Amino acid sequence: MMTSMRPALVGAALVATLGSCTPTTEDRASARVISDLGDAIGGPKALAGPGDFVLENGRVRVAILAATNPDGSERHSPGPHTRAGSLVDADLVLPDPDHRRGRGTDQFAELIPTGNMDITYTADPTSVRILADGSDGGPAILRTEGPREPFITLLDALWAITGAPDFYMSTDYILEPGKPWVRLETTYHYGPDAPYTDVVPEPMGASDHGMPLLEWALETGVVGGDFYLSGGSVDVFAPGIGFDEDGAVARADNTFDVPFQFPFVAGTANGVSYGIAPAEGDAYVPLFTSSQTVVVGAGRAGDPTDRDRFPDGTALRYDRYFFIGHGDIGSIVDQYVEVRGIPYGTLSGHVLEAHTGLPMSGANVFVYEPGAEAPWSQLGTDVHPDDDIPDGSFEGRMPTGDWEVQAHLEGRPVSARIPITVVEGEAIDMSLVLGRAGALRFEVRDEMDQRVPAKVTVMRLDQASVRNPLLGDGFIGGSPAAVAFSMYGEGTMELPPGRYQAIASRGPEYEIDMSEPFEVDDRSGADIELVVRRSVQTDGWISADLHVHGVASHDSSVTRAQRVGTMVAEGVEFFASTDHDYIVDYAPVVEELGLEQWVQTAVGVETTTIELGHFLGFPIGVDHLEEAGGAFDWTGARPAEMLDALRARGQGVGHDPVTFVGHPRDGILGYFDQYGFDPYSGTPGRGGAPGTPSVRRPLLSLTNPLLDPGSISWTFDGLEMLNGKRFELIRTPTAPEHEQFACQERRDGALCERPMGSDVNVDVYDFMTRTLAEQQDLIDGKYTLSGEMEGHIDDWFTLLNLGFKFTVLGNSDTHGFTGVESGCPRNFVMAETDDPAFLDDQAIADAVKAHRVVASYGPFVQLWGNGEPIGSELVTTGEVELAIDVQAPTWMGVDRVELYENGTLIQEWEVEDIAVVDRFQTTYTVTPTRDSWYVVAVASDDDMRPVLTPVELPYVELQAVVTEALGSVESVGSLVSPAAPIPRTYPAMPYAITNPIWVDRDGDGFDAPGNPAWLVRPR
Structure with a gap:
C-alpha cells in the first residue's frame, strides 16, 4: 500500500470552488409557479407539475407542492404523503442542456415538516404561497402554513386520551443566492388567534445530549422535525452507521425511547445526494424504516397542566438545512461544516x-x-x-x-x-x-444448449465476508459474494481474490447447477459454463408475479430494464406493473430488450393508502399525459370507491380488470388489521351468495370515519395471502405454539416448558403448518388458535366458509433485487398457452378471477375433483375423488401435504425425501355431507439458500415500532397492546396452496358451511 x-x-482557487461565491445574475435565487412540464424539475422520482412551485438559483432547485391543482381543486401529494406544501423534488442545476426542460435527475421522495408527528393542514388555496420571488437579489422564500393535523389518524386516538395541543404551523423554505442548500424555518404558534405575525418566534431549543421525545411530543411539550422520506433511489447514510441503516435498525431497541443521534442524515443517488441537519445540535431519528423516517432536531418542554401546553401567543421556531450535493456524502459535509461554522x-x-x-x-x-x-x-x-x-x-x-x-x-x-x-x-x-479484482466470466445454457436468462450466485468457499453494507455494498442474506441477473445467459463479475463456487438458477421450474470450485486472483480470472435444465412440467400454466415495484414507486430504485431482467432470470413469465399510485407500462422495455419470448407484462397499479389498506388491479390503461400515468387520487375515498376506480381505469380501455387486496394483515398497511376483520364469526351465505363477515373495530381506528365498519368493502376478486417473505403471516399458530415461541423470545432462544409437553423449540415452520394431532386437539377443545395474531390463510378459510370466493394469490411485492426476489412467491396461473410471447393480459386476469391459480414459494401443486381442476364447482351427492400431484425441482424440499375440507385438516401425508421431480401423487375420496370446499397445502422446512436468500434482517413493521414506543408512555401505555412476539428471521422455505374445488350437493347454488365448531374465539 x-x-x-x-x-x-x-x-484562493480552492476556496472559490468549495466556498460561497459573490452572487452573480446566474446565481440569483428565484421562486416561481411551474407553467408546464418542461418548466418542472423532472427525474426518476419527480412529482411536481404545473401549478406547483420551484425555488431555484444557479446551483440547485427544489419543488414544493401547491395547495391547489390548476383547476382549483385541492392538491394532494402524489407521493407517500397526503397533503400539499411538502418538498417533493430536488436537483442540481447543471449546464448540460439535456438536463433542462423537465429532464432533471431528481431522486428524492418527500420532506414533510412536522411537530409532534402532526403536519400542516394545507386545504386553503393561500396556505402555500411565495413570500419573496428573489427579484430584488435576495433570497427566494416560499411559505406553507395552516393548523396542525395528525399525519395518521391513529394519532387522533392518542390525542383523545392525552389531550391534543392545538397549534398552527408555518414553514418558510428559503433559498439564498448561490447556496446549494435550502433553509427551513418552521414556527409553531399557540393560541386561538394564530398565526402571530407580530411575535418574534423563540428558538425551540436544540441538544447534543438527548431529548425526551415521547414525553414532550405526547404529554408535555413539542418536538420539531420532518418526515424525511429519502426514497428507494437514495442510499441512506449517517455518521457512525455508514450506509447500513437496515442493520442499525435491526440492532436497535425501541428507537422512539432511545432514538438514533447523528450530526446529520444524508444519502447518495445517481449524480445527486441529499442531507438534512438542524441549525443547532444533533439530529434525532426515532423512526427509521423504508416507508417512514422521522428526523427531529429541536424540542421544548411545556406546561402539562395546560391543554395546549404553552400560553396563548407563544411562537417557537425550529430551523434546519436541506442540502443538495453532487452524488456523494462529502458534498453534503461541505455544506454542513459551512452552515454550522465548524x-x-x-x-x-x-x-x-x-x-x-x-x-x-x-x-x-x-x-x-x-x-x-x-x-x-x-x-x-x-x-x-x-x-x-x-x-x-x-x-x-x-x-x-x-x-x-x-x-x-x-x-x-x-x-x-x-x-x-x-x-x-x-x-x-x-x-x-x-487492490485488483479477479474477473469471473460465465455462460448459462439450458438442456437444448441455448443461452437462457438466469441468476448466478457466487459463494466464497472460506465464508470470509466480501460485502460490507457499512460501505454501501448492500446487505444480502446468506452472505453471497455477488449475485448477477443475466438477461441473455452470460456476464462478468468482479470478485476479490479468493476461492469461490457459482450456482446458476432459473426459478422453481428448473434444476440448479453448481460450478466446480474456482479461484480468482489479482492477475487472473475464471471462465465457467453452467446448465439449468427445465424439469418441472407446467404445460398449460404460466408463472406470474402480480405485485411488483420499480423506480416509479417512491421506495424502489430498480429501473424498468433491471426489473425485467430480474423477472426473466427468476423464470417469471408474466408480471403486472403495480407501482405505488403510479401507472407504468413495461411492454416497450421488454420489446426493446428483445425478451418477448421469455416474459409478458400487464399494466397495473397499487393504490397505496396510508391507513385503509392496499388495493391492486390489472389490466388497466396508462395515460402518459396525466400525472402518475393516470393513477387516481384516493384521498378521502372509501375502499369500494377505490375498487370502482381501479376497474374504471381498465374498462376505459376495453379491459375487465381483476382486483385484489395486498398483505391484509400487515399492521397499519393491512386492510383486515385496520378494519378489524374478525375470522371467528360471521354469517354464512346461501345459494351461491356470500354471507356477512364480522368486523370488530380496533380502538385506535375509532377517530377515522373512513375506518367505520360500514365502509369496509368485499367487492374485490382476490386476496394476497402469500406476500414476499412474510412467512410469519401465513397461518395463525395454535395457542401453545405461540406461547412457546413467546417464551423462547423472553429467554433468547432457550428451551421452555411447552404447554403441551414438548421440549422442542418452535419456529415459523410450526406456525405455517398444521398437523392432524393439532387439528384433533382443536376439535377436542384442548386449546384454541392464538389470540395474539391472525394469519392470512386462516382469514381466507373463514371467508370461504362464509361463501366468498376470493382467489388466493402469492406475490413477491418486490422492491429490490435480492431481499425479496422477483417471483418469491409467485402464482402458477392456468393459461391457454404457456408461451409468454402469446399471453394475453385479459386472459390471465380472467383466469385469476376463475380461481385457476396456485400460490407458491416453489412447489407446483395440482388438485382435481372428479377430474375437474381448481376453481371448479362440482354438483354431486356422491363421492368426490380428489387427485393431488406435487412437483418440485430436485434441489427443493417437500416434506408434507395437507388436505383441508371447509378449513379443517382432514388428511396429511409425509413426503419421502428423495431427489425426484414427481414428488407426490395420490387420490383421496371424500363424501361431503353438505356443500363443501377443498384445498391442498404443501410445505417443507428446507432452507432454499442460496437460490432464495434467508430473512436475516427483520422486517420493520411501522405499527409494531409505534406501539412499542407508546407502551413506554405513562398516559397511554396501558391502552396500547404490545406487538405480539412472532418469528422475524428465518430461511425462505417451500410452501404452496391451491385455490379451492367447491362441491354443491344439490345444485341450487353453494350453501356456505360456516365456520367449523372448533374455530372459537381465543380465550
Missing part, C-alpha cells in the same frame, strides 16, 4: 489501482473517526459535475481533528486505513491504492 500526503494552505480543512487526492496505477473512477473514499467500525463520511471519485476527467480524483471538506481514510470499491479488496490530521485552513492531498 502506497500513499502520499501533502499539507498545504488552501488556495472549523475544517480539505481532503483531496486520487484512488489508483495496485500494480497498474490506473485511476479508479467510481471508487469511494471513506473517512472514519479513529478506530470506528463505521465511517463518518464518504467522498466519491470523479463525481463533481465539473469533473469530466475520469482520473479517480476526490475532494471535500472535513472537520478538524484526527481521522482515518480508506478506499473501497465493491468487488475489490478494501485498502488499509491511513491516519490523517486535518488542520483548519490546510489541505491534505493523498493517493490511495486499491
